[in-house]
Amino acid sequence: MTSRLWAILAATLATCIYGVNHTVAKALMPDYVGPFGLILMRVAGAAMLFWIISIFTKNQKIETKDFPRIFGSAVFGMVINMLLFFKGLSFSTPINSSVIVTISPIIVFVLSAFLIREKITWLKGSGAILGLFGALILVLFGKEISYNAPNIPLGNALILVNATSYGIYLIMVRPLTKKYSAITLMKYLFLVATIINLPICYAEFVQVDWQTLPFDAIWRIAFVVLGTTFLTYLLNIYALKEISASTLGVFVYLQPVIAISYAIFAGVDQLNLLKILAAVLVFLGVFMVSKNPARKRSLAED
Secondary structure: OOHHHHHHHHHHHHHHHHHHHHHHHHOOOOOOOOHHHHHHHHHHHHHHHHHHHHOOOOOOOOOHHHHHHHHHHHHHHHHHHHHHHHHHHHHOOHHHHHHHHHHHHHHHHHHHHHHHOOOOOHHHHHHHHHHHHHHHHHHHHOOOOOOOOOOHHHHHHHHHHHHHHHHHHHHHHHHHHOOOOHHHHHHHHHHHHHHHHHHHHHHHHOOOOHHHOOHHHHHHHHHHHHHHHHHHHHHHHHHHOOOOHHHHHHHHHHHHHHHHHHHHHHOOOOOOHHHHHHHHHHHHHHHHHHOOOOOOOOHHHO
């Protein structure tokens, strides 16, 4: 297979893991661990794994001029992104979160348009507005009652900001993937993220009662750390070496399909007319944004 096909397969696998994560992680919060405590497990666990693996790989020195971009990528990709997603998910539902995160490709497009003056066609502009409207429907009107979703509008709003942060991360980290290996990038990004998240997340982390955690909670934590963090970030960095940030962002379409199917199968969420309408608007908007690009060169490819 070609390197591009391997990159597409890597991005697809990462997206499937993200889709399942909406339900798997939701079951942990807040009964077993708070959202911030779970984030510290993610970043610290992934950082240790990447540093251990780096011992057996080629050592690459980071150029001084790249440290600001590494810091910014860590802030948007592993701090703001994670903090708001898990906090938002603890307030909202798996289906809501999986639909809202699909706004990321539109955000990447809008940022590219402003930062590199990519041409905004009528089709793309309309798609961006339509997709944003779909996400806002959930943010403003997703008020269904759920025993484990105490503040759905707030949760949806936090997840919307999370999607914006992730879009910025994809754009910022793309140039770094051309210079450094995935392991090198990840070990520094997660080290920075651990240092920043530690004072924010420590209080919830130490509240975890490890001795009484059931196996159902343990395997979910392992899935979040090993699958949703270590493996997905590694797969996405690998994919970014062959495909652009805007192309990778399109794979987020798969998340609602996986997340909704798994959530309904697990019996923790259900579809309704509002969610279907929001999903249709978001999917249509993202399709319009990504169709027939007027300019192939994007900020992420510079």
